[in-house]
Structure formats: structure tokens, C-alpha cells
Amino acid sequence: MTAQKLEKLQEQVKKLDSISTAPVILQPLLEILRMPAEKISFDKVVELVSYDGAIAAQCLRMANSPLFGCREVETVRAAVMALGLQRVRSMLFGLCINRVIPKDKWVFEPVAFWRHSLGCALVTQRMAQRIGYAEPEKAYLGGLLHDLGILVNSLLCTKDFRKCLQSATEQRRALHLCEEEILGFTHCESGKMLAEHWGLPRDLSDVAYGHHNVELLPAPQPLVCLVHLGDLLCRVRYLGYGYDEIMGMELGGELAWQTLAKTHPALADMDLARFTMDIDGAMEQIVATVDAVFGTAQSAASK
Amino acid sequence: MSAGRQEPHAGKQGPAKDTTMAIEAAKAMPTAIPEPVSSDPAYLKIRDLIYRMSGIYQPEEKLYLLVSRSARRMSVVGAKTASEYLEHLTLRGNRDAELRLLLNEITIGETYMFRSPPHLEALRNVILPQIVQAKSAMGFKRLRFWNAGCSTGEEPYTLAMFLLEESEKLLAGWSFDILATDLNDNSLEAAKAGIYGEYALRNTSELLRRKYFKVHDEKRLQVTDQLKSQIRFDRVNLSDDSKMVFLKGMDVIFCCNVLIYFDLASKRRVVQHFYSNLLPNGYLFLGHAESLFQVDDTFRLVHFPGATAYCKALAGAAGGGKK
Structure with a gap:
């Protein structure tokens, strides 16, 4: 990407504040996303959830669903407790973003986008736990936020970004390769800009930047490598961007895998076939969870 | 996308007025989430x-x-x-x-035609283009497939139909052999007869039924002679080393839900044979719930959409789709 295009994109990202109508809870929510998990205030999250009727309703609906085994949750506080801070945090973020982007600007089906983002969060976290990565919560957040650039591209270059998706769908190729050709930049670059603009921690902006190509970063980082692998695994288990990509890959041959194996020897002993079957098993629940939150809720949330 | 100007007054702002109503509405909403299975550990x-x-x-x-x-x-x-x-x-x-x-x-009941479309998609989109390209460069125009443990024939006939359909596209100008083997004589006889009921044909389209089957009786169809002629059926015991060593030059081997009955040592031996039986960059497909973990570390596990397979390749050499 040329320096000129980069500069222009940066300017546009900075101007996003003035063109979008973000929900009032987005800013305090971003503060929560910036915090380490152990410092998040339970009361603050309950307050944020309570502030918005539709979000509170979603929380209760989730907490009362059989997935969480709770059927008599009647208060927001109890719902947040039943669901857990991590789940509520991603739900809040998702519902907020659904409102930030007007319906006519969504290039992806929002449900497909959230299936992939939440799927990637869960797969990356599972993998992190499996190999003894020190911050599985961070891995979850990395997975959830890795595609921020898709939101930027949807908002800032809706028409051309539609062409990218169309081209990727027709050719059954990876989206970022079509972005490079049509936009001259990818959602990795725009995602990094938004992450920085929002003041998210450096490692998360690195994830947004390097999740398709860990070599873009000066030194490959375990978190970026994890999300890279989580993203690939989701895309080969039908949790991709909502179209059928042609893919065939050996994860063990990926630079991300080899890099991660150096710092996390457990990776070398990981039963990847079994892990993949576990993902297959969890997929129904991932899809059902996302559909429950973002599918039927979408009409209410995007008002 | 920042919401700085609209931040709520944290600590002072109470719940929205419509929260109670929304909560009531939410409680009445149906959920799409499936019932979890509670089971004995x-x-x-x-x-x-x-x-x-x-x-x-x-x-x-x-x-x-x-x-x-x-x-x-x-x-x-x-x-x-x-x-x-x-x-x-x-x-x-x-x-x-x-x-x-x-x-x-x-x-039980694992076998019916076109049971695993992701396997065929992987063949069509990645594996065959790779093999065709590599073999073309060497002047070859012939492919070899082996269905090891073909049971009553559903899998090899599926493969034969798939390859015949591809003969006018991806495989134009190519020929292929399908070897289908089993240990069980009764299964082999049934496979050779090629007579199938609705269960075996439930995933087979009308078009393919018309093209590759004829009516056998009221409830069953029989594969045409043309389809049968694509396959060579043989009795092979996978533990019989003397026979295994001669089955060389395979491009793709299918061995679904067969190795599960072998003990670890026998399984290792069979898988090592498969490795030798395959050409470089050849693939081994197992059943969708099977794995070679701790059985073999010479094959490379390769992921395709909805499927996995084991490739006889050097690290990083497998795969065809850009990521």
C-alpha cells in the first residue's frame, strides 16, 4: 500500500467519530475492553447492560436459555453472573457494533461476521488453553476483535468493499487478497488503525494487523500466531466469512505454528485432528449462540 | 466510531425505561439454542x-x-x-x-453414496488440480485410486461417478483406475452386484441415478455396467504384507472406518504400507471421526473445508488454496 493511501485511510478513520452514531455505551465499553480481565468491575458491566433495554433483554434471553442451564434468571445482575463477564463483554461489543454500522453499510451479513468473530474467539481461546498460553482471555479478545478492519472497510468504502467480497466469493479466494487488488489495502491495515484509534492495547492492534500474515510484524508474537491459526481453523470448519473458500492447508507447516511451537512446546504434542473434531462438535453451539444474540436480535439492535 | 461525546454519566444513569418491558419480552422469546446433553462422566x-x-x-x-x-x-x-x-x-x-x-x-449405517461431500470437494478443488498439475509436468495422464475396505461398494461407486462427472471438466483427457478391496467375501459380492435401496441412494441426485443406475426391482436400483467397469474389486487383507507391498503408485487412498478394528501395532504397519503405496503428494482419507494421532507421524494432516486428509508430503508442501 502506498504511503499516500495509508495517510488518507488514517485520516478517514480519525473522522469516523463524526460520521457514525455510536451507541452511548460504546466508549465505556471500550474502556472495559482495554482492561485486563481481572480488573473489570462487575457492577460497571451490570450498569452498562442495564442502560440499554434491548441489550438487557438479550442478556436475559441468553442466561435463560438451556445452553447455560439457567431458566429462572430474572435480573440483569443475575444474568451477567450466569453468563460470565467474558460472554457479556463480547455480546455488548457485538450489539454496539451492530448499531454503529447502519444497515445499508453492512457488506457482510452481520450474523456471518459475528459467527466468524465469536467462533474465532472461542477456537483461539480453546487452543490457548490447550497449549498452556498464559492469557487465554486475551486470546479470546484477540479472536473477537481480529477483524475490526472489516467494520472500517464497510463504513468507509462500502461500494468497493462490496466488490472485494463479490470477487472473493466468485473466485472462492481469501478476502484480503481481493482487498489488496481492489482497495489497495486490506482489513488488516484498517483494523490496526481503528484499534489504535480506540486505544486498544498494542497486542490487539498487532492481531488486527498480522492475523493473515504474521510476518508483517517485526517479531512474530504468540498472540498473533494463535489468532492466525484460530482464524484458519474457523475458515476450514465453515465459520468463515459466509462464502465457500477453496482452502487446503497444513497447519503444521504454517510459520505461525512453528513460531508458537518454540515458546509453547505443548503445541507439538497437540492432537490437531481431535482438536478439529472438537471444533466441529462445538460449532453447532457457536452458531446457535451467535444466532440467538445477533440473529433475531438484529432488528431490535440496529434500530 | 468513538462515542466520547455521547458517553452516559456513569454511576448516575439508571436503567432505560423500556428495560422491564424488554425483559418481559425476552423471557417470552423462543430460543434457537439446542438442549445440552447431560450425561454420566x-x-x-x-x-x-x-x-x-x-x-x-x-x-x-x-x-x-x-x-x-x-x-x-x-x-x-x-x-x-x-x-x-x-x-x-x-x-x-x-x-x-x-x-x-x-x-x-x-x-453402523455409516455407508451410503455421497456420504461425505467435503471429501469430494477437497478432491475437486485442491487435490486433483495439484496432482493433475504435477503429473502433467511429467507427461502422465493416468490417476490411481484405492478404496481400502470398500464394504458393499457405496464408496467406490461414489468415487467412480464423481470421476466420470469430472472427466469432461477437470480430468478431460485423463484416465483413471479405481481399486476397491475388502476382506469380507460377502461384502465384495454385494459390491460387485451393485444393487442398492433407498438408504444407500438417499444422497444421490435424480440426475446421477438416471445416468448410472438401472431399475433392479420395485425398491432397488442396480449400477450400470459402465459404472461397474470403472472399478476393479479384489479381496485384500490389509494385514497381508506380501500383498500390500505390491499395491504401488496410488494417488489417493480411502480407508474409512477400517483401521479402527486394528490394534496399534497392526494399524501402524498398515499405515506405513499406505505411505509406501502412495505417490509423493498423494493423500489418505480416513473416516470423518478417525485420526492417526500417535499412530503415524510421517503423514501430514491437511485441512480442507469440512474435511481433513493425510498427505505424503514434506512440511509446508501440502495445500493449494491461498490463505
Whole structure:
């Protein structure tokens, strides 16, 4: 990407504040996303959830669903407790973003986008736990936020970004390769800009930047490598961007895998076939969870 | 996208007025989330035992399948709980026979035509283009497939139909051999006869039925002679080293739910044979719930959309789609 295009994109990202109508809870929510998990205030999250009727309703609906085994949750506080801070945090973020982007600007089906983002969060976290990565919560957040650039591209270059998706769908190729050709930049670059603009921690902006190509970063980082692998695994288990990509890959041959194996020897002993079957098993629940939150809720949330 | 100007007054702002109504509405809303399966933790032990002994795996969310399949065996042996049945599988004298009977239950009804479209998609989109390109460069125009453990023929006939359909596209100008082998003479006879009912044909389109089948009787169809002629059926015992060493030059081997019945040492030997039987960059497909973990580390596990396969390739050499 040329320096000129980069500069222009940066300017546009900075101007996003003035063109979008973000929900009032987005800013305090971003503060929560910036915090380490152990410092998040339970009361603050309950307050944020309570502030918005539709979000509170979603929380209760989730907490009362059989997935969480709770059927008599009647208060927001109890719902947040039943669901857990991590789940509520991603739900809040998702519902907020659904409102930030007007319906006519969504290039992806929002449900497909959230299936992939939440799927990637869960797969990356599972993998992190499996190999003894020190911050599985961070891995979850990395997975959830890795595609921020898709939101930027949807908002800032809706028409051309539609062409990218169309081209990727027709050719059954990876989206970022079509972005490079049509936009001259990818959602990795725009995602990094938004992450920085929002003041998210450096490692998360690195994830947004390097999740398709860990070599873009000066030194490959375990978190970026994890999300890279989580993203690939989701895309080969039908949790991709909502179209059928042609893919065939050996994860063990990926630079991300080899890099991660150096710092996390457990990776070398990981039963990847079994892990993949576990993902297959969890997929129904991932899809059902996302559909429950973002599918039927979408009409209410995007008002 | 920042919301700085609209931030709520944290601590002062109460819940929205419509929260109560929304809560009431939410409580009445149906949910799409499936009922979780509550099960005895002993089933997890049974699951892990099966995986260790056979390489076949059931993820936790699909454990209900194992529960229902175990139920049949449990009633036969008179085990009232999963823990009791686990004893039958681990401590009793006939534990090996019982495990085999349980595996039969688990894999029962696994065979029908076009059972695994992701395998065929992987062949069409990645594997065949790779092999065709590599072989073309060497002047070859022939492909070799082996269905090891073809049972009553559903899998090799599926492959034959798939390859014939591709003959006018991807494989124009190419020829192919399909070797279909099994140990069981009755299965082989049924495969050669090629007569199938609705269950075996449930995933076969009308178009393909018309093209590759003829009516046998009221309820069954029979494969045409043209389709039969694409396949060579043979009796092969995968443990017979003297026969295995001669089956060379394969591009792709399918061996679904067969290795699960072998002990670890025999399984290793068979898989090593498969490795030798395959050409470089050839692929081995197993059943969708099977794995070679701790059986073999020479093959490379390759992921395709909805499928995995094992490739005889150097690290990083597998795969065709850009990421």
C-alpha cells in the first residue's frame, strides 16, 4: 500500500467519530475492553447492560436459555453472573457494533461476521488453553476483535468493499487478497488503525494487523500466531466469512505454528485432528449462540 | 466510531425505561439454542477408551451419539450404568470382543453414496488440480485410486461417478483406475452386484441415478455396467504384507472406518504400507471421526473445508488454496 493511501485511510478513520452514531455505551465499553480481565468491575458491566433495554433483554434471553442451564434468571445482575463477564463483554461489543454500522453499510451479513468473530474467539481461546498460553482471555479478545478492519472497510468504502467480497466469493479466494487488488489495502491495515484509534492495547492492534500474515510484524508474537491459526481453523470448519473458500492447508507447516511451537512446546504434542473434531462438535453451539444474540436480535439492535 | 461525546454519566444513569418491558419480552422469546446433553462422566471415559484403542473420536457435544449407541450394547450385556459398561470394556475377559461390538454399533449405517461431500470437494478443488498439475509436468495422464475396505461398494461407486462427472471438466483427457478391496467375501459380492435401496441412494441426485443406475426391482436400483467397469474389486487383507507391498503408485487412498478394528501395532504397519503405496503428494482419507494421532507421524494432516486428509508430503508442501 502506498504511503499516500495509508495517510488518507488514517485520516478517514480519525473522522469516523463524526460520521457514525455510536451507541452511548460504546466508549465505556471500550474502556472495559482495554482492561485486563481481572480488573473489570462487575457492577460497571451490570450498569452498562442495564442502560440499554434491548441489550438487557438479550442478556436475559441468553442466561435463560438451556445452553447455560439457567431458566429462572430474572435480573440483569443475575444474568451477567450466569453468563460470565467474558460472554457479556463480547455480546455488548457485538450489539454496539451492530448499531454503529447502519444497515445499508453492512457488506457482510452481520450474523456471518459475528459467527466468524465469536467462533474465532472461542477456537483461539480453546487452543490457548490447550497449549498452556498464559492469557487465554486475551486470546479470546484477540479472536473477537481480529477483524475490526472489516467494520472500517464497510463504513468507509462500502461500494468497493462490496466488490472485494463479490470477487472473493466468485473466485472462492481469501478476502484480503481481493482487498489488496481492489482497495489497495486490506482489513488488516484498517483494523490496526481503528484499534489504535480506540486505544486498544498494542497486542490487539498487532492481531488486527498480522492475523493473515504474521510476518508483517517485526517479531512474530504468540498472540498473533494463535489468532492466525484460530482464524484458519474457523475458515476450514465453515465459520468463515459466509462464502465457500477453496482452502487446503497444513497447519503444521504454517510459520505461525512453528513460531508458537518454540515458546509453547505443548503445541507439538497437540492432537490437531481431535482438536478439529472438537471444533466441529462445538460449532453447532457457536452458531446457535451467535444466532440467538445477533440473529433475531438484529432488528431490535440496529434500530 | 468513538462515542466520547455521547458517553452516559456513569454511576448516575439508571436503567432505560423500556428495560422491564424488554425483559418481559425476552423471557417470552423462543430460543434457537439446542438442549445440552447431560450425561454420566463415565461416557467420557468410554469415549477416550474408544479413541485410544481405535482412533475414532466423539466430541463432547456429540456424546449423545455414543450414549445411544452404547445403550444397545448395555442392554445386551445387562449393564445398568455407563460405569458398569465401562467395566465390561476394560476389566471383563471378553473386553476386546465387546469393544469390537461397540465399534460395530458406532459405525453402523455409516455407508451410503455421497456420504461425505467435503471429501469430494477437497478432491475437486485442491487435490486433483495439484496432482493433475504435477503429473502433467511429467507427461502422465493416468490417476490411481484405492478404496481400502470398500464394504458393499457405496464408496467406490461414489468415487467412480464423481470421476466420470469430472472427466469432461477437470480430468478431460485423463484416465483413471479405481481399486476397491475388502476382506469380507460377502461384502465384495454385494459390491460387485451393485444393487442398492433407498438408504444407500438417499444422497444421490435424480440426475446421477438416471445416468448410472438401472431399475433392479420395485425398491432397488442396480449400477450400470459402465459404472461397474470403472472399478476393479479384489479381496485384500490389509494385514497381508506380501500383498500390500505390491499395491504401488496410488494417488489417493480411502480407508474409512477400517483401521479402527486394528490394534496399534497392526494399524501402524498398515499405515506405513499406505505411505509406501502412495505417490509423493498423494493423500489418505480416513473416516470423518478417525485420526492417526500417535499412530503415524510421517503423514501430514491437511485441512480442507469440512474435511481433513493425510498427505505424503514434506512440511509446508501440502495445500493449494491461498490463505
